[in-house]
Amino acid sequence: MPPGPLFVQRRPLAVSGLAGARGVPFANYHTVEIVSGARSSPAAARAPVARTVPAWLLALPLPIVGLIAWQLATAGKAFSLIPPPTTVALTVWDYAFGGIRNDPYSGALFANAVASIARVYGGFCVAAIIALPLGLILGRSTMARGLIDPTLQFLRPIPVTAWLPLTMILFGLGPPATIALIALGTFFPMLLNTVDGVRMVEPRLIEAAEMLGTPKAAIFTRVILPAASPAIFTGIRIGLGLAWVLLVVGEMTGVPTGLGANIMDARQLSRTDLVIAGMIDIGILGFLSDRVVMLIGRRALWWNPSARN
Amino acid sequence: MLATEPGVGRGVAAIAARHLEKTYVSANRNGSLTETHALSDISLEIAQGEFICIIGASGCGKSTLLRIVAGFESVTSGELLVMGKPVRAPGPDRGMVFQDYALFPWLSVAQNIAYGPRQAGRPKDEIHALTERYLDIVGLQKFRNRYPHELSGGMKQRVAIARVLANDPAVILMDEPFGALDAFTRNGLQESLLEIWQAARKTILFITHSVDEAVYLSDRVIVLSPHPGRLKLELPIALPRPRDIASVEFNHYKRIMLDAIAPDIAAEAG
Numbered sequence: 001m002p003p004g005p006l007f008v009q010r011r012p013l014a015v016s017g018l019a020g021a022r023g024v025p026f027a028n029y030h031t032v033e034i035v036s037g038a039r040s041s042p043a044a045a046r047a048p049v050a051r052t053v054p055a056w057l058l059a060l061p062l063p064i065v066g067l068i069a070w071q072l073a074t075a076g077k078a079f080s081l082i083p084p085p086t087t088v089a090l091t092v093w094d095y096a097f098g099g100i101r102n103d104p105y106s107g108a109l110f111a112n113a114v115a116s117i118a119r120v121y122g123g124f125c126v127a128a129i130i131a132l133p134l135g136l137i138l139g140r141s142t143m144a145r146g147l148i149d150p151t152l153q154f155l156r157p158i159p160v161t162a163w164l165p166l167t168m169i170l171f172g173l174g175p176p177a178t179i180a181l182i183a184l185g186t187f188f189p190m191l192l193n194t195v196d197g198v199r200m201v202e203p204r205l206i207e208a209a210e211m212l213g214t215p216k217a218a219i220f221t222r223v224i225l226p227a228a229s230p231a232i233f234t235g236i237r238i239g240l241g242l243a244w245v246l247l248v249v250g251e252m253t254g255v256p257t258g259l260g261a262n263i264m265d266a267r268q269l270s271r272t273d274l275v276i277a278g279m280i281d282i283g284i285l286g287f288l289s290d291r292v293v294m295l296i297g298r299r300a301l302w303w304n305p306s307a308r309n
Numbered sequence: 310m311l312a313t314e315p316g317v318g319r320g321v322a323a324i325a326a327r328h329l330e331k332t333y334v335s336a337n338r339n340g341s342l343t344e345t346h347a348l349s350d351i352s353l354e355i356a357q358g359e360f361i362c363i364i365g366a367s368g369c370g371k372s373t374l375l376r377i378v379a380g381f382e383s384v385t386s387g388e389l390l391v392m393g394k395p396v397r398a399p400g401p402d403r404g405m406v407f408q409d410y411a412l413f414p415w416l417s418v419a420q421n422i423a424y425g426p427r428q429a430g431r432p433k434d435e436i437h438a439l440t441e442r443y444l445d446i447v448g449l450q451k452f453r454n455r456y457p458h459e460l461s462g463g464m465k466q467r468v469a470i471a472r473v474l475a476n477d478p479a480v481i482l483m484d485e486p487f488g489a490l491d492a493f494t495r496n497g498l499q500e501s502l503l504e505i506w507q508a509a510r511k512t513i514l515f516i517t518h519s520v521d522e523a524v525y526l527s528d529r530v531i532v533l534s535p536h537p538g539r540l541k542l543e544l545p546i547a548l549p550r551p552r553d554i555a556s557v558e559f560n561h562y563k564r565i566m567l568d569a570i571a572p573d574i575a576a577e578a579g
Contacts, residue, residue: 207381208411212425212476213401226415303415303456 083273091273092280105262105274109281115257116247117285119175123182123250124243128236130183131190135235138191139198139228140220152191160185161249173254181250186239193238197231198224230304233297240293244286259285321393323480323512324355324378329387331373331538346537347373351387353531353540357479358510362517362527364566366573370538371516375482378514379405392479401425404473406483410465412457418468419444419453425476443471446505463494467501474505483515487522499526503550520570524562525552532569535577542569 067085074084083091094100098107137144163184171177201224209223210216251260259278266274331348348370355361363371376382377389380399389396391403399405404425412421422443426436444450447467457465466486473481487495503526506513517523523530524546532542544565548558 202411204407204409204411205413207379207399207405208407208413209424210381210399211379211401211403211405212472213428215428218428223413226413229415301415303417303458305458 081272083276088273088276088280092277095274095277095281105266105271108262112257112259112262113281113285115175115255116251116259116282119178119250119258120182120240120243120247120289122175123179123246124186124240126179126183127187127239128190131187131235131239132194132232135191135194135232136198136220136225136228139195140224145195152188156188160246164249164252168253171253175255177253178250178255178258181253182243182246185246185249186243189242190235190239193235194228194232197228197235200231201227230301230306233301237290237293237297241286241290244282244289247282321357322354322390323357323359323392324353324514325388325390325393326351326353326378327388328352329374329377329389330385331370331377331382332385348377348384349537349539351538351540355512355514357392357512360506360513360515360526360528361531362515362523362529363531363533364517364520364523364570365533365538365541366535366570366577367518368535368538368577369533369573370535371533372484373538374533375405375484375514375516378480379403379482401429401476402479404476404478404481406466406469406473406481406486408485408488410457410462410469412465412468412472414457417454417456418449418460421457421468422471422475424472429476439475443475446474447471447501461494462490463498466490466498470502470505474509474511478511480512480514483513485516485518488518495522502526507550520563520566521554523566524548524559525554530562530566532566534573541573542566544569 070082070085074080074082075086090100094106096107096109100106134148138148160181163181167177167180167184171180205223205227206219209219214222247258248260248263251258252264255261259282263275263278266272266278329348329351331346333345333347335343335345337343351374363374365371373382377384378391378396380396380403396403413424416424419440423436423440426439431439444453447470449464449467449471452460452464457468460468469486487498490498499522502513505511515526517526527546530542530544530546531540532544533539534541542565544562546562548556548562553559
């Protein structure tokens, strides 16, 4: 079996500390111990540029070059189908705060974003509530896997877009169908990561817990759950990211509000600037949502070296 | 604390094995079954407080034997008693130190050591006292709040030993515990283990593939022979401690053991 995700990183090395006081049995032979440096990144040691330049500065050139190229390709052309970034920037401002174009989308961002956030987290939560417990069961029970896994493997490759007509029949036009679509799409990555996380738990850890007197019924909560938590967390992160990806498809169900619905409307109206503004806002919200999850994960799983990057 | 339970006197053997047999049955790709005879007619008596090393060529079943004593595997036939009671499942009376440490990576050094007493439902102040005591004994007070991934191999193994000691087991089982460590760290840990053993007088069953380690550590060496795993030689080491690994007597014991193991290793290589 390949080593579990917990044990992937064996990092060298930063010298630190003394082993212990004199007269202590284990202190006799080696007073200097080598301790893996959790806070020193080997990648940074190999690439001096990445170490000296702050991360945000390193991230800037690519989007700047992209914006310049976009501006050069579109500005001043009378019949360009794609508006230049300056126009889009005005629309982004207007969509958020109003006061420039004074059309139905001026200052409409907040209400639509709230509607979309509710659907994204709604769908994500519905999926998590089913996927996580089911994943824990499937990861532990060969019987449950035999019963359920083949069906899941058959359903998994069906794209969320293909579910669109069926969900609209089942849930009607409106937010419930959107939530259902987002839930469908985020369900599988969370389920599969949880199953893998549970299955990859080092049998050694379970043996260690047994020989230390852990009651059989408590092995699951005291060993398997914490050992699988990094993989489960990865599943949650992927799931939430996907929820944002699925937002536009999800809001093709005829809901009147939401960032995805706005984008589809703007497309009908040939308002490409508004389409791009909506894309940018989804990108920002998805990014922020991922950061929050990452911060929570780093706090909760900080014992796990691969959780830090 | 549990070493002398009511009704279990000092006279009871720590480990008593009678005619142990272990046969694995595994399925082949074509559906047929293969039987592997891992252990054949193993009978042993290990007294309380004895330090026993088990050595033998690969395939001699030494790890299997240890895992059976630990309760991780069952015997096909035969009788196995630890402190007079039959072994049915793993339990805190038999502490295991694994070669790959098997520390809980989500617990700090101190929490790993406190894990066993916590499972036993001991009072908080007692758990605290035990943790402090074994942190001191293995010299890891300064690292008490570190997590396993921040420790070197030698330090991890010290935590693993402290974690088992804190549970006060009757028998400590060690499966090539120092096999993954460099020579200096290994020597240091051997020395420390002897000190702990002499202070606590625990029964230790220690698997090694190093003849030097076996002669250096144990009261008695048990040599197993492979295919099927069976007793080949029991060799009491009548040398005073601390032992001089360069002495004539030390080498005399090494010679006897090497002669016993050599044909098995030759067969394995051939």
